[in-house]
Amino acid sequence: MCIRDRLKVGATDLSKDYARVAITSGRISGSTGDKTYDFVGDFTLFYRDIVATGGKGRLDQDAETARLSQDVLVKEPRYDLASDELDIRFKQKTLVAKKFVQFKKKEKSKEPTGTDVPKRQRVINIFKNEPTEVYGNVLTYNWDTEEMKAKGEVKVVQKDFTATMDELSYNPRTKLYQLKGNVFATLLNTDWLFEYKLVEPKDEQLTKALTEKESTMSADFVEVGEDSDLMTMRGIGEKRAELKQEDKYLRANEIVVDDSRKLLTATGSVEFYQENGDWLEKGGLVEKGAEEELKKRLGKPVTSTSQNLSYDYDKRILRQWGRVELLGENEALFADELTYDEKCKLLHLKGNVTYYRGEDEYVYADEVLIDTNKNTFKFIGVVEGLMFSTEKAREKATAAKAEAEAAQAEAASAGEAGAPTAPAAESGAEAGAGAEGGATPTPPGGESPKTQP
Helix, strand or coil: CCCCCEEEEECHHHCCCEEEEEEEEEEEEEECCCCEEEEEEEEEEEECCEEEEEEEEEEECCCCEEEEEEEEEEEECCEEEEEEEEEEECCCCEEEEEEEEEEEECCCCCCCCCCCCCHHHHHHHHHHHCCEEEEEEEEEEECCCCCEEEEEEEEEECCCEEEEEEEEEEECCCCEEEEEEEEEEEECCCHHHHHCCCCCHHHHHHHHHHHCCCEEEEEEEEEEECCCCEEEEECCCCCCEEEEECCEEEEECEEEEECCCCEEEEEEEEEEEECCCHHHHHCCCCCCCCCHHHHHHHCCCEEEEEEEEEEECCCCEEEEEEEEEEEECCEEEEEEEEEEECCCCEEEEEEEEEEEECCCEEEEEEEEEEECCCCEEEEECCCEEECCCCHHHHHHHHHHHHHHHHHHHHHHHCCCCCCCCCCHHHCCCCCCCCECCCCCCCCCCCCCCCCCC
C-alpha cells in the first residue's frame, strides 16, 4: 500500500482516539503486513491537542508507538517541547523526549494568590503561575496523569528562580516534587514576598535584612510537597545540605523547613557562619544604639557549630544543642546548649559553659545569660576564671607577669630556682567575679582555644 499524502491510524485501546500524519513534503513508505510506516521530510503528527513536527518519523500501528527525530517540536495548549528525538507511546499515554530537551510552559496558570489562600499554598501557586522552562537530556511526560521526570543535566528556569540537578520528578498523585543529585538552586529576587503579602508587617524589617542578598540552596536530595508543609534537604556522604548568601551560610546533613510549625531544623554536623552581623542591626535584632563593644564584636566573623539546630521563625527563637561551639576572631565559647530569644535579645548558655578571649582570659560557669543589646553578662552557678575589665587592667597584669617571669629567670640563673613568684591575677589586675589566677585551662575535647580561620 502506498500512501502519498495522509495516513490515519486507529488506536484500538483508546476508544475513538486517532493519530493522524500529514506530509507537507517528502515521502511515506510502509507495509500493511507489519503495520509500520516511515516518514522522511516535513511532516506533522496530530493527536488530541498535541501537534508534533519533525524531519524523520516511524509509526508502529500495532504497538501504538511513534518515533520522531530531527528538530522535533511538540505544541500543546499549555506547553512547547523541543528535542532531538521523541517517542510517543499512545497506549501508555506517554511522551519520552531524548538528547537535548527543552520543555516550556507557555502560559501563566491562574491559581489563586489572594490573602484568603494559606501562605504556603500561595507560594506554590505563585511559582505554578509563572512561565517555566525545563532543560535536560531525557524527559518523560504522561499526558493523562501529568507525571513528569527529567534526567541528565536538568535545569529549571523561572523569572525569580533557577535550579540545576541530575534528576527532577513530579508525582501528581502524591503532589511531591523531588530533586536529586547535585541540586543547586538560586533565588534571584524576593520582592514577591511583599507583593503577595507573605510577610507579616512586624517581620518586614527582618525579612528584608535576610533577603536583600541573593540566596542559594544546595543538596543531594530535595523534596517539596504541594499538600505537605515540609521542605526537606539532605546531603549524601561528605556533601551537606546548605542555605547560603555571600556573607553567611547554614550547613548540615539534613535541613527541614516545616511551615505548619513555623520551624527550621538542622541535624548532623551543623555549621553556621556569618562574615559580620550587619543584618542583625538592619533586621532590628540589635538596636542601633548598642554599645561600642558589641558593634565591634558584630563586625567580626563568627562560626557556630553543633549537632542540632532549630529556629522558630514565628517566636524567633534559635536553639543549638550537642557540642555547641562559637568561634570568633579572638574569642571562643563552648556549651552543651544555646538558646537565643531574638525578641528579648537574650542569649542563654547552659552546661559546661566556657568562654575564652585571647590567650589569657577565660571563664567557666554552669550557665551564662547575655543581653546582646546591652552587651552585659550574668554568670550562674560555679564560676571560675580570669578576666580583665579594662585594657589598662590587662596592661598592668601583663607588665606584672613579665616582671615576675624576669625575676624568676634571674633567680634561676643565680642558683635560686624555686623561689615563689606572684600570680598574674594578684598583681593589680581587675578580675571578673570568682576569678582565680593560673594557667588557662584546656577547653572541652582537649583542644586549645580556637580562633576563626
